[in-house]
Amino acid sequence: xxxxxxxxxxxxxxxxxxxxxxxxxxxxxxxxxxxxxxxxxxxxxxxxxxxxxxxxxxxxxxxxxxxxxxxxxxxxxxxxxxxxxxxxxxxxxxxxxxxxxxxxxxxxxxxxxxxxxxxxxxxxxxxxxxxxxxxxxxxxxxxxxxxxxxxxxxxxxxxxxxxxxxxxxxxxxxxxxxxxxxxxxxxxxxxxxxxxxxxxxxxxxxxxxxxxxxxxxxxxxxxxxxxxxxxxxxxxxxxxxxxxxxxxxxxxxxxxxxxxxxxxxxxxxxxxxxxxxxxxxxxxxxxxxxxxxxxxxxxxxxxxxxxxxxxxxxxxxxxxxxxxxxxxxxxxxxxxxxxxxxxxxxxxxxxxxxxxxxxxxxxxxxxxxxxxxxxxxxxxxxxxxxxxxxxxxxxxxxxxxxxxxxxxxxxxxxxxxxxxxxxxxxxxxxxxxxxxxxxxxxxxxxxxxxxxxxxxxxxxxxxxxxxxxxxxxxxxxxxxxxxx
Numbered sequence: 502x503x504x505x506x507x508x509x510x511x512x513x514x515x516x517x518x519x520x521x522x523x524x525x526x527x528x529x530x531x532x533x534x535x536x537x538x539x540x541x542x543x544x545x546x547x548x549x550x551x552x553x554x555x556x557x558x559x560x561x562x563x564x565x566x567x568x569x570x571x572x573x574x575x576x577x578x579x580x581x582x583x584x585x586x587x588x589x590x591x592x593x594x595x596x597x598x599x600x601x602x603x604x605x606x607x608x609x610x611x612x613x614x615x616x617x618x619x620x621x622x623x624x625x626x627x628x629x630x631x632x633x634x635x636x637x638x639x640x641x642x643x644x645x646x647x648x649x650x651x652x653x654x655x656x657x658x659x660x661x662x663x664x665x666x667x668x669x670x671x672x673x674x675x676x677x678x679x680x681x682x683x684x685x686x687x688x689x690x691x692x693x694x695x696x697x698x699x700x701x702x703x704x705x706x707x708x709x710x711x712x713x714x715x716x717x718x719x720x721x722x723x724x725x726x727x728x729x730x731x732x733x734x735x736x737x738x739x740x741x742x743x744x745x746x747x748x749x750x751x752x753x754x755x756x757x758x759x760x761x762x763x764x765x766x767x768x769x770x771x772x773x774x775x776x777x778x779x780x781x782x783x784x785x786x787x788x789x790x791x792x793x794x795x796x797x798x799x800x801x802x803x804x805x806x807x808x809x810x811x812x813x814x815x816x817x818x819x820x821x822x823x824x825x826x827x828x829x830x831x832x833x834x835x836x837x838x839x840x841x842x843x844x845x846x847x848x849x850x851x852x853x854x855x856x857x858x859x860x861x862x863x864x865x866x867x868x869x870x871x872x873x874x875x876x877x878x879x880x881x882x883x884x885x886x887x888x889x890x891x892x893x894x895x896x897x898x899x900x901x902x903x904x905x906x907x908x909x910x911x912x913x914x915x916x917x918x919x920x921x922x923x924x925x926x927x928x929x930x931x932x933x934x935x936x937x938x939x940x941x942x943x944x945x946x947x948x949x950x951x952x953x954x955x956x957x958x959x960x961x962x963x964x965x966x967x968x969x970x971x972x973x974x975x976x977x978x979x980x981x982x983x984x985x
Contacts, residue, residue: 555632561588562631570603571610572627576620583620585627595630596652618644629657637664639677643684650688662693669700670926676713682721701725703921703932706733706826709742715749719756722746726763732824732921732932736768739823744783757783758790766791766798767819771856774798794819802856806977807913809855815977822854822974824919824935829859831919831972836869839898839967840954844869852910853975864905867971871954872896898949900942902971914975915939922949923968924960930968933961 561567565586574583592599602611615623622641626648629635635657637645642665649657665681682697684690701708702725708714717725725731726743733739743764747757761783766774774795777784784791797819801809809815822830832848845868852861902918904911917937924933934949942948952961961967 555634558631559628562627569609573610573612574620574623575612575614577614577616579617581620583623585624587627591631596654598652615648616644619648623648626652626657630654637661639668639671639673642668642677643680646684646688662690665693666696668927669697670704670929670931672927672929674712676708676711676716678708679713679717679721683718698724700931702728702730703732703935705731706738709733709738714742715746717746719752723756723759723763726760729818729821729823730935732826732935734826736765736823736825737770737773740764740769740777744781747783757787761787761791762794763818764791764794765819765821765823766794767801768822768825768854769798770854770859771799771802774802804855805857806853806855806975810913810977820977824921824972824974826970826972829854830974831970834867834869834969834971836967836969838965839869839962840871842871847905848971850973852908853914853977858910858975861910863908863973865971865973866903866905868901870896870899870901872898898942898952898954900948900969900971901940902973903940913978915978917974917976919972919974920948921970921972922961923963923970925963930963 562585568586568588570587570589570592572585572587574585575581576583589599589603593603599611613623622644625635625637625641626645635645642661646658646661646665648654649661669678669681671677678697678700682694682701685694685697698721701721705725722743726739731739743760747760769777778788778795788795797813800813801820806815825831829851831850832846834846836844845866847864847866849862849864852858852863900920904916917939920936920938920942921932922934922936923930925931926933936942936945936948938944949961953959954961954967956962957965
């Protein structure tokens with residue numbers, strides 16, 4: 502099937518030129534050309550015409566000049582066929598699968614059967630093989646990854662996985678993160694799976710309000726409900742979203758029962774629990790499934806944590822808060838020009854989520870230091886006999902959160918602080934990092950360790966400000982009763 506070009510240049514010249522180009526034009530993970538130049542003379546000048554060569558390769562693919570193989574791309578279950586004039590040298594250098602097909606087929610025509618979504622982007626896939634770059638839309642990531650996997654184009658596989666990880670927050674009409682999570686499970690991509698699950702967990706409030714919530718699978722739903730790091734307004738918001746999901750998807754009873762038992766009813770105020778018992782058709786239908794949990798929740802709301810801990814294990818999940826954004830649990834904190842100097846602010850939370858403690862308030866003092874010297878570094882000053890500094894230009898950011906006063910009501914309770922670091926990604930404000938500690942972020946060890954807050958366009962800043970949200974979570978301890 503080899504033929505001459507329109508200008509009469511022999512096919513062999515096209516292939517020889519193509520071979521030289523492909524040997525010099527190595528593609529990396531992202532498809533960008535990687536060049537290594539060794540200057541033999543200090544005055545040497547590099548002439549870079551690679552972009553022109555890429556344009557020629559694009560033209561070569563579009564016009565089919567010097568083609569020696571035809572690709573017949575058939576859409577499965579349809580009569581649609583797309584014919585692409587290609588070059589065996591390009592195909593074999595870029596894909597070992599194509600190399601095997603050309604060697605074993607012994608023909609100038611390859612018939613490729615692809616599902617509709619893959620057939621629709623096959624021309625983009627071919628352009629990547631020829632030019633080493635590709636433009637991708639959110640809805641094209643999975644079919645392109647399928648093609649890269651099928652034809653073993655590793656650089657494109659890795660590049661698309663990275664693309665999906667970096668575009669979880671992008672806006673799309675029906676959402677895409679759930680679909681990418683499901684696909685990651687199918688192909689065994691643990692990194693992409695974990696990134697999707699973390700994004701859904703840390704931005705659950707916005708997910709609950711989107712059309713994507715209704716499309717999540719039973720397995721993903723139950724996986725999310727088991728997590729304590731969910732970030733949302735309240736447990737009541739989660740229950741109401743769960744009820745809507747069940748009504749929409751009508752899952753099996755065993756799924757409904759497992760989901761309802763994963764709700765942390767102790768974190769829902771008693772007045773809302775009473776309302777749900779009377780007004781929620783779902784709770785009325787499955788009341789016997791969660792009767793024991795509701796009874797335990799009402800006991801939790803009616804007694805002090807000290808009294809409850811004498812008779813019940815308060816370390817179970819029903820008494821463990823998630824990361825709630827409502828004002829009873831914490832406060833947002835926007836720090837303008839965060840590298841300038843230390844900042845402080847005060848906020849109040851409820852003493853605890855139980856009906857016994859909800860009306861009691863605790864005042865918290867928070868201190869942000871942009872250049873705090875870690876303890877590990879501070880110790881070297883002491884060993885050398887030098888004056889120990891508290892802050893230094895070589896330090897790193899740190900937050901301390903402490904109660905303004907002590908109280909006997911704190912008995913049997915420890916307070917875990919969680920700092921959420923917000924960022925703007927693809928024009929959307931999302932949670933970028935979550936840090937848990939009891940008094941200081943120094944306990945976490947990596948608080949903003951990679952943040953370059955000096956740069957005005959830092960990924961950690963929104964309009965030159967560091968946007969945080971501080972959540973205070975009371976954790977109850979079971980009392981140890983000494984034997985007499």
